[in-house]
């Protein structure tokens with residue numbers, strides 16, 4: 287290996303060691319090695335002490351006098367004692383050396399195995415945390431991007447109006463109307479972001495609620511936009527009890543209804559169905575809107591995702607937050623939101639919640 291390669295390898299090793307994973311792995315390894323070395327030290331000192339112990343002189347002499355010389359080395363009587371002591375000392379020394387060698391090898395193996403294990407455990411510990419931090423960073427950057435568009439529009443319309451020395455009252459009123467529109471969008475966006483952030487951390491208190499009541503409350507909240515587009519909303523929800531957080535579930539249904547109205551053409555019909563299916567309660571919003579392309583379907587529940595801007599959403603306000611909020615709420619209830627859609631025919635969004 288030439289010197290440059292070696293330097294690169296060392297730099298890479300240093301980067302790994304200095305990363306969060308490397309430092310956590312080093313702490314794990316330090317714990318493992320402290321335990322291993324302490325254990326080795328205790329084992330070595332106890333064993334070395336035991337190996338160094340000579341048989342008591344009385345016992346040795348008794349054995350020699352009674353002619354019990356079954357231990358070969360003891361043969362030769364009291365006169366052989368110094369030689370025997372010497373022999374025992376040598377054996378003890380040899381024993382200590384072998385023990386020390388083995389303990390060193392065991393500790394080196396522990397160091398190598400421990401380093402691998404520590405790195406593996408550190409990676410496993412940090413991976414979900416890193417993914418979380420990355421998601422947060424992405425969220426903040428997407429949210430800032432979304433906030434920038436209405437802010438820029440606000441700034442430009444106001445600047446243009448200010449530069450116009452002959453601004454009429456009618457023009458000024460138009461600028462104010464546009465400002466109010468943009469502020470409304472900003473409010474909608476920040477409300478959505480706040481709800482998403484809250485849903486991330488809050489555990490919802492559940493109670494028995496009526497599915498019909500939830501659907502009814504949600505439908506009451508979209509009367510104005512439905513009337514504005516002359517869209518009929520049919521209620522076909524059966525009354526069953528579900529364990530839910532009423533306000534959040536209503537919020538999720540409002541998202542689906544709101545989308546159905548936003549994306550449907552005027553004078554169409556939206557049907558809200560609901561009831562029990564097997565072990566689940568469901569609530570479904572069926573519209574006659576433009577439908578969603580199969581390639582967009584897997585992504586529409588992602589935060590800030592809006593399907594094909596040139597088709598369905600071009601003239602429709604939104605930030606791509608509604609469905610991710612609905613999905614989160616369903617998840618908090620142990621349920622799901624599914625979609626079935628056909629381009630040109632319409633979409634069916636279904637919230638399913640486990641019963642009992």
Ligand code: ADP
Pocket residue numbers: 541545546549550573575576577578586587591592593594598599603604605606607608609610633
């Ligand atoms: P937003 O409606 O604010 O864009 P959502 O998260 O509610 O955000 O929806 C994501 C995307 O899914 C929308 O931009 C739209 O393209 C698509 N979508 C959602 N509901 C419908 C629907 N009922 N009909 C057609 N497209 C829809």
